[in-house]
Amino acid sequence: MSHPAAPFSLSDPVNQNDHILGAASARVTIVEYGDFECPSCQQAYRGVTILLKHFGASARFVFRHFPLREVHRHAELAAEAAEAAAAQGAFWQFHNLLFENQQHLKAKNLRQYAEQADIDVQRFDFEMGDHIYLQRVQEHIAGGVKSGVRATPTFFVNGALCDVSFGIDRLRAAVDSAMRA
Numbered sequence: 324m325s326h327p328a329a330p331f332s333l334s335d336p337v338n339q340n341d342h343i344l345g346a347a348s349a350r351v352t353i354v355e356y357g358d359f360e361c362p363s364c365q366q367a368y369r370g371v372t373i374l375l376k377h378f379g380a381s382a383r384f385v386f387r388h389f390p391l392r393e394v395h396r397h398a399e400l401a402a403e404a405a406e407a408a409a410a411q412g413a414f415w416q417f418h419n420l421l422f423e424n425q426q427h428l429k430a431k432n433l434r435q436y437a438e439q440a441d442i443d444v445q446r447f448d449f450e451m452g453d454h455i456y457l458q459r460v461q462e463h464i465a466g467g468v469k470s471g472v473r474a475t476p477t478f479f480v481n482g483a484l485c486d487v488s489f490g491i492d493r494l495r496a497a498v499d500s501a502m503r504a
Contacts, residue, residue, distance in 0.1 A: 331484040334469035337385050342414045344375065345383025351481055351501045353494070354385040356467040358475040359402060359421040360395035360428055367476040368422040370491035374498065382498060386418060388463040389475050397428035399460060404433040404447075406456030411442040 337343065337352055355371065357364040375384055388405070390398030401421050408417035420436040421428065430451070437447040450456065467477065471484065478485040478494050485497040 333479040333482040335466040349383040354479040356389035360398040402460045413440040
């Protein structure tokens with residue numbers, strides 16, 4: 324009989340379907356469940372960028388979607404667009420564009436970012452029109468719910484929940500601690 328994952332640990336292990344920055348050999352893996360329209364996620368985006376530069380090859384970063392649809396009207400479509408970009412090898416470029424242009428996440432804006440990312444816009448339009456990646460986004464949400472995610476951003480360091488409600492410094496401390504372990 325299988326038991327549900329503890330609410331404070333990552334239920335779905337990092338795998339080849341994830342969006343990963345950094346090497347599998349990194350000592351520490353940081354997983355973020357985020358929302359492209361969430362102001363706190365935008366702040367975390369800046370902090371994580373600095374953190375990854377600081378830790379270099381010792382850390383890797385994984386981004387998973389957790390659009391808070393009730394609060395952020397454009398977050399789910401933005402997540403789908405990021406997946407459409409990912410299918411063409413441009414996830415991280417698109418991820419950055421979304422956070423850097425967080426106030427502009429309507430469908431027409433997403434299409435402009437696809438053009439900026441220099442991906443096949445016809446393919447992008449088709450996949451967005453058919454919501455090809457909606458199921459993948461919903462799978463990320465389901466995995467987050469199983470892991471106890473309720474808000475964004477939510478971080479896990481080597482599978483353990485890291486509370487950043489009092490600032491991203493907690494994430495750095497958790498990564499430092501994991502490096503020493």
